[in-house]
Amino acid sequence: MTFRDLHFEDEPLLLPNAWDVGSALAFAAAGFAAVGTTSFGVNASIGRPDAEGGSREATVALLARLHALPVYLSADIEDGYSDDPAAVAALVAGLDVDGVNIEDSAGGRLVDPTFPASKITAIKKTSPEVFVNARVDSFWFHEDDTVDAVVDRAKAYADAGADCIFVPGAADPKTLEQLTASIPLPVNVLVVPGPSLADLKDLGVRRVSTGSLPYRVAIDAAVHVATAVQNGRPMPTATSYAESQQRLLDFAHRAAEER
Template sequence: MDDATMIFRGLHDQERPFLLPNAWDVGSAIAFAAAGFPAIGTTSFGVNASGGRPDAGGASKEATLALVRRLRVLPVPISADIEDGYSDDPEEVGALVAGLGVAGVNLEDSAAGHLVDPSIPAAKIAAIKRAAPDVFVNARVDSYWYHEDTALSSVVARAQRYLEAGADGVFFPGEIEAAALEQLTASLPVPVNVLASPGVTLDDFAALGVRRVSTGSLPYRAAIDAAVAVAEAVRDGGDLPIATSYAVAQQRLLDFEARERAATADA
C-alpha cells in the first residue's frame, strides 16, 4: 500500500469527519490543495458541467480520466468519482480503477436516474478489489438521492451487500433525517460519507457517527454563481470581491507544471 493510500484511509479514522472537497478541474484542485485540504475528490457533475454536458450517463469518463491523471502529481491523495464505473462489465471497471493510480473511488448504484439491482454494483466492487485491493472503494447508495426504496432496512441491506463485496466505506447522498442517519452509522462497521448540508456542522455530523463529508458539486455551482455576481457587480457599479491575485494564481500553475515535468522525468 503506497503512502497516499495509507494517508487517505487514515483520514477516515478521526474524531471529526474529514472534509473532502470535490474539484472539477486542475485549477480548483490546486486551490483546494493550497488551502490545506488533506485529500481531494472529483465531482462528476462539475466535470460534466464544465465540459457542457449534463451529469451521469457516463459522459464524464474521458474528462475524469484525463483530470485524475494530472491530479496525481499533487501532494495529497486523490479520490475519483467514476459514476457507475462507466461499464456494465465488472472486469472492465476493475481494470479501469487499477489504472487510475488514485487512493479512492466513488461507485454509485444507480443508472439513468434510478437504483439498479444491488448485485450489479456489488460485482463491480468485487472486481475492483481483485484488481486494485488497496484502493478505498466508497460505495454510493442512491436511495435517498433518487427517493427510491428508502425504508431503513432496505437501505442498510443495499449497503451491507456492498460491504460483503469488499467496499471500504458507504456514501449516502441526499436528504436524510438525523435519526435515520444515526441508525445507518450504527448499523454499518465502515466509515459513512454524506454530503455537506446547510446548517449542519462537521461536529453535528460527528455526533451522528459520520466520518466523511463531501462537498459534491456545491463548490462548482457556487463558483459559477460567484462569477456571475462579479460580472453583475461590474455592470451595476457594485463592490468587487477580493480574490486571489493573478500573481499567486499564476505561481500555483507554474508550480503544478513543474510537478508534472518532474513526474514525467521520473517515469
C-alpha cells in the same frame, strides 16, 4: 497516514470535490489532505448532463493531470461507465488514485445491488489498495428510501469489499444515527445546510463530501463578478493573479519532475 486512515481520525474527513486543475490546486493550497472529483462538475465543464456516463474521458484526463498534486485523490467514476465488472476494475487500475466513488444507480434509477457489488469485488481483486466508497442512491432518488433498505444495500457492498458507504440525500439526524449504527463501515454523507461537522461527528458520520456545491457556488460567483461590474457595485476580493499563477507554475514544475 493513508487515505484510509483519514476516515478514522478524531474529526470527520471533509472531502472537497474539484472539477478541474484550478479548483483542485485551490483546495490543496487551502490545506486539504485529500481532494475528490465531482462527476457533475466534470460533466458540466464539458457541457454534458450528469449521470449519463459522459464524464469518463474527461475524468480520466483530469486525474492524469492531478497526479502531481501532493494530496490524496479520490475519483468519482459514476457507475464505473460499464456493466462489465472486469472493465470497471481495469479502468480503476489505470487511474492511479487512492480512492474511487462508485454509485448503485444508472439513468436516475437504482439498479439491482448485485451489479454494483460485483464491480466492487472486481475492483478490490485487481486494486486492493484502492479505497472504494460505495454510493447508495436510495435517498437521492427516493427509491427504496427506508433505513432498512439502505442498510441492506450497504451490507451487500460491505460484503463485496467496499471500504466506505456514501448515502447522499441522508440528512435527518435520526436517520443518520440509525445508518451509522447499522452500517459496518465508515459512513459518508453529502454536505447539507444545517448540521456542522461536529454535529455529524456526534451522529457517527466519518466523511463529508462537498459534491457539486463548490462548482455551483463558483459559477454563481463568476456571474456575481460580471453583474457587479455591470451595475457599479464594489468588486469582490479574490486570490491575486500572482498567487494563482504561482500555484500553476509550482504544479507544472512538480508534474515535470514526475515525468
